[in-house]
Amino acid sequence: MKILFVVNDYLFFLTHRLPIAKACLQHGWNVHIATPNYDNAKELAHEEGLIWHGLAMKPGSQNPITDLRLLWELKTLYQKIEPDLVHHVTVKAVLYGSIAARRANVPAVVNALSGLGYLYINDSLKNRSIRLGISQLFKYGFNHPNSQLILQNEDDKRLVRDYNLLDEEDISIIRGSGVDTQKFNYVPEDDSQLKVILPARMLWDKGVGEFVEAAQKLRKDGLDASFHLLGDTDPKNPKSIPQEQLQAWDAEQGIYYEGFRDDMVAAMQEANIVCLPSYREGLPKTLLEAASVGRAIVTTDAPGCREVVNDGENGYLVPAKESDKLAEKIKILIENPRIRKKFGLKGRKKVEESLSIEHVVSATMNLYQELLTK
Numbered sequence: 001m002k003i004l005f006v007v008n009d010y011l012f013f014l015t016h017r018l019p020i021a022k023a024c025l026q027h028g029w030n031v032h033i034a035t036p037n038y039d040n041a042k043e044l045a046h047e048e049g050l051i052w053h054g055l056a057m058k059p060g061s062q063n064p065i066t067d068l069r070l071l072w073e074l075k076t077l078y079q080k081i082e083p084d085l086v087h088h089v090t091v092k093a094v095l096y097g098s099i100a101a102r103r104a105n106v107p108a109v110v111n112a113l114s115g116l117g118y119l120y121i122n123d124s125l126k127n128r129s130i131r132l133g134i135s136q137l138f139k140y141g142f143n144h145p146n147s148q149l150i151l152q153n154e155d156d157k158r159l160v161r162d163y164n165l166l167d168e169e170d171i172s173i174i175r176g177s178g179v180d181t182q183k184f185n186y187v188p189e190d191d192s193q194l195k196v197i198l199p200a201r202m203l204w205d206k207g208v209g210e211f212v213e214a215a216q217k218l219r220k221d222g223l224d225a226s227f228h229l230l231g232d233t234d235p236k237n238p239k240s241i242p243q244e245q246l247q248a249w250d251a252e253q254g255i256y257y258e259g260f261r262d263d264m265v266a267a268m269q270e271a272n273i274v275c276l277p278s279y280r281e282g283l284p285k286t287l288l289e290a291a292s293v294g295r296a297i298v299t300t301d302a303p304g305c306r307e308v309v310n311d312g313e314n315g316y317l318v319p320a321k322e323s324d325k326l327a328e329k330i331k332i333l334i335e336n337p338r339i340r341k342k343f344g345l346k347g348r349k350k351v352e353e354s355l356s357i358e359h360v361v362s363a364t365m366n367l368y369q370e371l372l373t374k
Contacts, residue, residue, distance in 0.1 A: 001029040001372070004083040006074065006097045008057055008090045010038040016114075016177040016285070017089060018048065023361045024368075025049050032081055034074075053077060057092060067096060074100035084108060085368060091116075095134065098141025108371040109147035110364075114177075114282030115304065116156055135163055142166045146374050148367055150174050152283035155303030172367055175307055176283035178360030179351055184292035186348045187269045191337050194225035196330060197271040199264065199286040200278065201231050202246060202257075203239040207277025207300065212249050213323035214277075214330060219254045225334050230267055232260040268293045272340060273333050276305060279320045283307050288355055291315075291347030296340040298329045308355070314347035 003024050007013040013021075013033060024031045033045055034053040045052035055077075057070050074097050078086065085108040088097035094111040101109045142149060142165060149171050151157050157173060160166055196215070200206040208229065215227035229249070234240045250257040261267050264286075268274065274290035274297050281304030290297050291308060297315030299305040309315040316329040333340050 001027070002032065002081060002083040002085075003029050003368070004032040004034060004078070004081055004086045006034045006055075006086060006088045006093045008036065008093050010035040010041045010044075012090070014044075017087075019178070019180075019357050019361050020087075020364050021048070021050060023365055027365075032083065034077060053081075067092075071096045071100055075104045078104035078106050085110065085372060087112065090114070095137055095141065098144065098147070099137065101147075102141060102144050106144075107146060108368075108374070109144045110150060110367065110371070111142065111147065112150040112174075113156070114152055115280065116159055135165060138165050142170070146371055148172050148371060150364075150367070152176050153281075153304050153307050155280075156282065172363075174360055174363045174367075175355060176288055176360065177285055178355065178357035179285065179288035179292045181292050181348075181352055181356050184265055184268065184289045186292070186294040186344075189272050189295065189337075189340065189344070190270070191272060191340075194272045194334055195228060195270060196225055196273045196275055196334075197228045197230055197267065198275050198277075199230040199261075199267065199290075200276060200284075201237070202229065202233045202241045203237055204241060205239045205279045206231075207279065207320065207326075208241055210277045210321060210323040210326055211275055212255060214327035215255050216252070217323070217327045218331060218334070219252075221331075223331060223334055225254070225272075227255050228271075229255075229257045230259075230261050264289060265293070268295060271295055273298060273330060275299065275326070275330065277318070277320065277323075277326055278302060278305060281305055288351060291355070292351045294344035294348045296333050296343035297347065298326065298333065308347075308350075310346075310350070314343045314350055 021031050032051045034055050036057045037054045042052045058066055078100060086101050086106050087110040088094040089112045094113055098111050149166055151173055152175055157171055198211045202208055246257045249255050268289050274295045276284055276287055276299045278300055280302050283304045287297060287308040297309050299309050300320040301317040302320050306317055309317055311317040318325040318329055
C-alpha cells in the first residue's frame, strides 16, 4: 500500500502530520511526502522511514502560470508514484492536488483543511471575486468519486455547505492535529511571577492588537503581570504585523515580543495564562498544548477556539475584537489562582479524553481504511 502526503511546508508536516505517517509505517505501508524544497528534507524524511519528493510549490504565490505548473507537476508525480491514497494538507495543496488526483485517477483522496483561510473570512469586493473562481476549482477537485474532506470544526463545515462546495456525507470532522500529552505534560504553575502569553503568528487576525490593548489597560490599572508575544511575523500574509510595531510594543513596560520559540513545552509550562484572541481558527494547536500542560485559557468565542474551551470550565470565551472584555477575563484569572488551577485541570482532562494525538491518528486511520476498502 502506498500513501502520499502533499503539504505546503515540510516543518508543518513534521509538527502536524508526522504521527499519522508513522502509524501508516506501522501498518506496513510505503509512505511518501511531497513538499516545497527544504534544507535536508530528503535526509530528514529518510530518517523517519519516509520517501520525500520536492515540489516547486510557492505557498504565497497567486501567479496563475506558477499554479498551472504545480498542477502539472502534481499530476506527473501521482502518475509516477501510483499511490493508493493521497492526503492533501493546507489550502493550496488541497486546491491543486485534488484536481491533479482526479486527472491522474488516484483511487482514494483525503483533503484536509485546518481552516478556510483569509479568502473565506474577508468579504472585500476583491476577495469575493477571487473566491468565486476558487470555489469552482474546489468543487471540481472535491468531486472525486472516492474522497473525504477533513475539517476541524462545525463552523467550517457549515461554511462549506453554504458555498455548496461538497455534500455533507463527504465531510469528516477530526478536531485538530492532536497534542502529545506525554510531551506536553501537566505541570503545576509557578505563580511567583505571573506571565500571560499569546503564542501565534504575529497577525492582526490573531487578535494581537487586542491582546496588547488589554495588557496596556491591565498594566495601567496596576496589575503585576507580564505579557509576552510568542511567534514569527508572516510577511506574505496581508494581515502581518510590521516588525516596527512589534518592537514599539516590546519597548513598553511589561510587554515583551519574544519572536519564534522552538521550545513550546517550556514556553507553555512557564506561563500562568495562555491567551489567543483570534478572529477565526481551524482548531489551534497552541490551545491544545496549553490545555495539555494545565494552563487556564482566555480565547474568543470564535470557530475553532470554542472547540477547545468550554466557557467557565477550562477557560473563558470572549467576543472577538473586544479588548475590554479580554482584559476583564485575564484580570479575573490573574487575581484568582484557585480558578486558574481548576481550569488547568479541566483542560488537561478534556485533552486526554478527546483531543490527544492518539484520538486524531485513530480517526484518520479509520478514514483511510474506509476509503481504501471501497
